[in-house]
Amino acid sequence: MNNDIKVTMMGLGYIGLPTAALIASKGISVLGVDVQQNVVDTINSGKIHIVEPALDGLVKHDVERGYLTASTTTAKSDVFLIAVPTPFKGTEHEPDLKYVESATRMILPQLEEGNLFIIESTSPVGTTEKMANLIFLERPELKGKIDIAYCPERVLPGNVIYELKNNDRAIGGIDEASTQKACDFYRLFVTGELHKTNARTAEMCKLVENSSRDVQIAFANELSIICDEASIDVWELINLANKHPRVNILQPGTGVGGHCIAVDPWFIVSEFKEKAKIIRTAREINNYKTEWVIEKIKNKALEFELKKGRKPIIACFGLAFKPDIDDLRESPALYVVQSLIGQGFEVLPVEPNVESDKNIGFDLVKLEEANKKADLGFKLVNHSAFKELPLNVINFVK
Numbered sequence: 001m002n003n004d005i006k007v008t009m010m011g012l013g014y015i016g017l018p019t020a021a022l023i024a025s026k027g028i029s030v031l032g033v034d035v036q037q038n039v040v041d042t043i044n045s046g047k048i049h050i051v052e053p054a055l056d057g058l059v060k061h062d063v064e065r066g067y068l069t070a071s072t073t074t075a076k077s078d079v080f081l082i083a084v085p086t087p088f089k090g091t092e093h094e095p096d097l098k099y100v101e102s103a104t105r106m107i108l109p110q111l112e113e114g115n116l117f118i119i120e121s122t123s124p125v126g127t128t129e130k131m132a133n134l135i136f137l138e139r140p141e142l143k144g145k146i147d148i149a150y151c152p153e154r155v156l157p158g159n160v161i162y163e164l165k166n167n168d169r170a171i172g173g174i175d176e177a178s179t180q181k182a183c184d185f186y187r188l189f190v191t192g193e194l195h196k197t198n199a200r201t202a203e204m205c206k207l208v209e210n211s212s213r214d215v216q217i218a219f220a221n222e223l224s225i226i227c228d229e230a231s232i233d234v235w236e237l238i239n240l241a242n243k244h245p246r247v248n249i250l251q252p253g254t255g256v257g258g259h260c261i262a263v264d265p266w267f268i269v270s271e272f273k274e275k276a277k278i279i280r281t282a283r284e285i286n287n288y289k290t291e292w293v294i295e296k297i298k299n300k301a302l303e304f305e306l307k308k309g310r311k312p313i314i315a316c317f318g319l320a321f322k323p324d325i326d327d328l329r330e331s332p333a334l335y336v337v338q339s340l341i342g343q344g345f346e347v348l349p350v351e352p353n354v355e356s357d358k359n360i361g362f363d364l365v366k367l368e369e370a371n372k373k374a375d376l377g378f379k380l381v382n383h384s385a386f387k388e389l390p391l392n393v394i395n396f397v398k
Helices: 016-025 037-044 055-065 098-110 127-138 160-166 176-186 199-229 234-241 264-271 277-308 332-342 367-373
Strands: 006-010 029-033 068-071 079-082 116-119 147-150 169-173 194-198 313-317 346-350 376-379
Touching: 006 016, 006 098, 016 029, 016 055, 016 068, 016 160, 037 055, 037 068, 055 068, 055 160, 079 098, 098 127, 116 127, 116 176, 127 147, 127 199, 147 176, 147 199, 169 176, 169 199, 176 194, 194 199, 199 234, 199 264, 199 277, 264 277, 277 332, 277 376, 313 332, 313 367, 332 346, 346 367
Parallel strands: 006 029, 006 079, 029 068, 079 116, 116 147, 169 194, 313 346, 313 376
Antiparallel strands: 147 169
16 A cells, blocks of 8 residues: 555544544545534644644644645545544443444445545444444445454544554454555554454454553552541652552542543443453542542532631632643543532632633633632642642642
């Protein structure tokens, strides 16, 4: 496979847009498809709608050279990639494949013999086979004539472009030919090692990676709760314990957010309800940690009210799910603020990485205003902008 191909990327969010931009930077013609017209217009003007270092310059360069365009409709291509959300449905954390299926159906009329169809969206085991069955049910003449594979991303928000290019990839097709063709495609823009497997294993690999991290974080978060009750500084304790050559305890925080670690474990739990005991417990611990933080803040507010005779003004520093990004998906810090406001507390939310006009249900305040007006302050996210917080601010992250 060479650069003289056309690629369609379905979904221009936190993964789809950086991936499309990286592919286009290699001189490959990329059409990005998104259902939101404002996203399409923003990208076609050479700008971006998310915060990600180095992405703005890359998109601008790609658009100006004519290798990257955006649209709300699909077109004929050689390669089709799907990078759309996979949310939950109902209250039991059941994965909802409606966006993956919708993107697949949008592509259906454009598919031709020799095409390569790849799913990158985080998906429960068997999703690639389900979409293959859908394609062949609607387009039976394509069976055995197109290649279908799954290849999950492994990236850290804030460093996406570098990691998309340099991280290893697990690539699994519905057959060996599909796996090989997908590997040939990714080799055009990925320098990391490409590990061949089957679609089911590649799907589970993505879920297992994030479930493993969730379990490790749950240990740190549970430890922080225990240390609080035992009057032990958890930060000092972890630092000392990590002096052991085979111990590497992570840092506790407000909870776990993002569309990967906070979501992917449930995809395993939903399918293997009786077997995934540790994975389920870790999810429950990390969700509980957020509720624990809320109760700690409420207790401090009550202490203030009993002492001062009035309710405090509370500053909450950070809303994103991790430091120095604007991503609010599944953010425990955002949930903390929403919960406090919903319970009638006066809250000054500070999030320097999010535009003040973003529709989040409440107004943001500047750091200086919060420091000046707040009676109580709580750091929920360790943004670099928060290095100069007042000494009396309580840290839930370090």
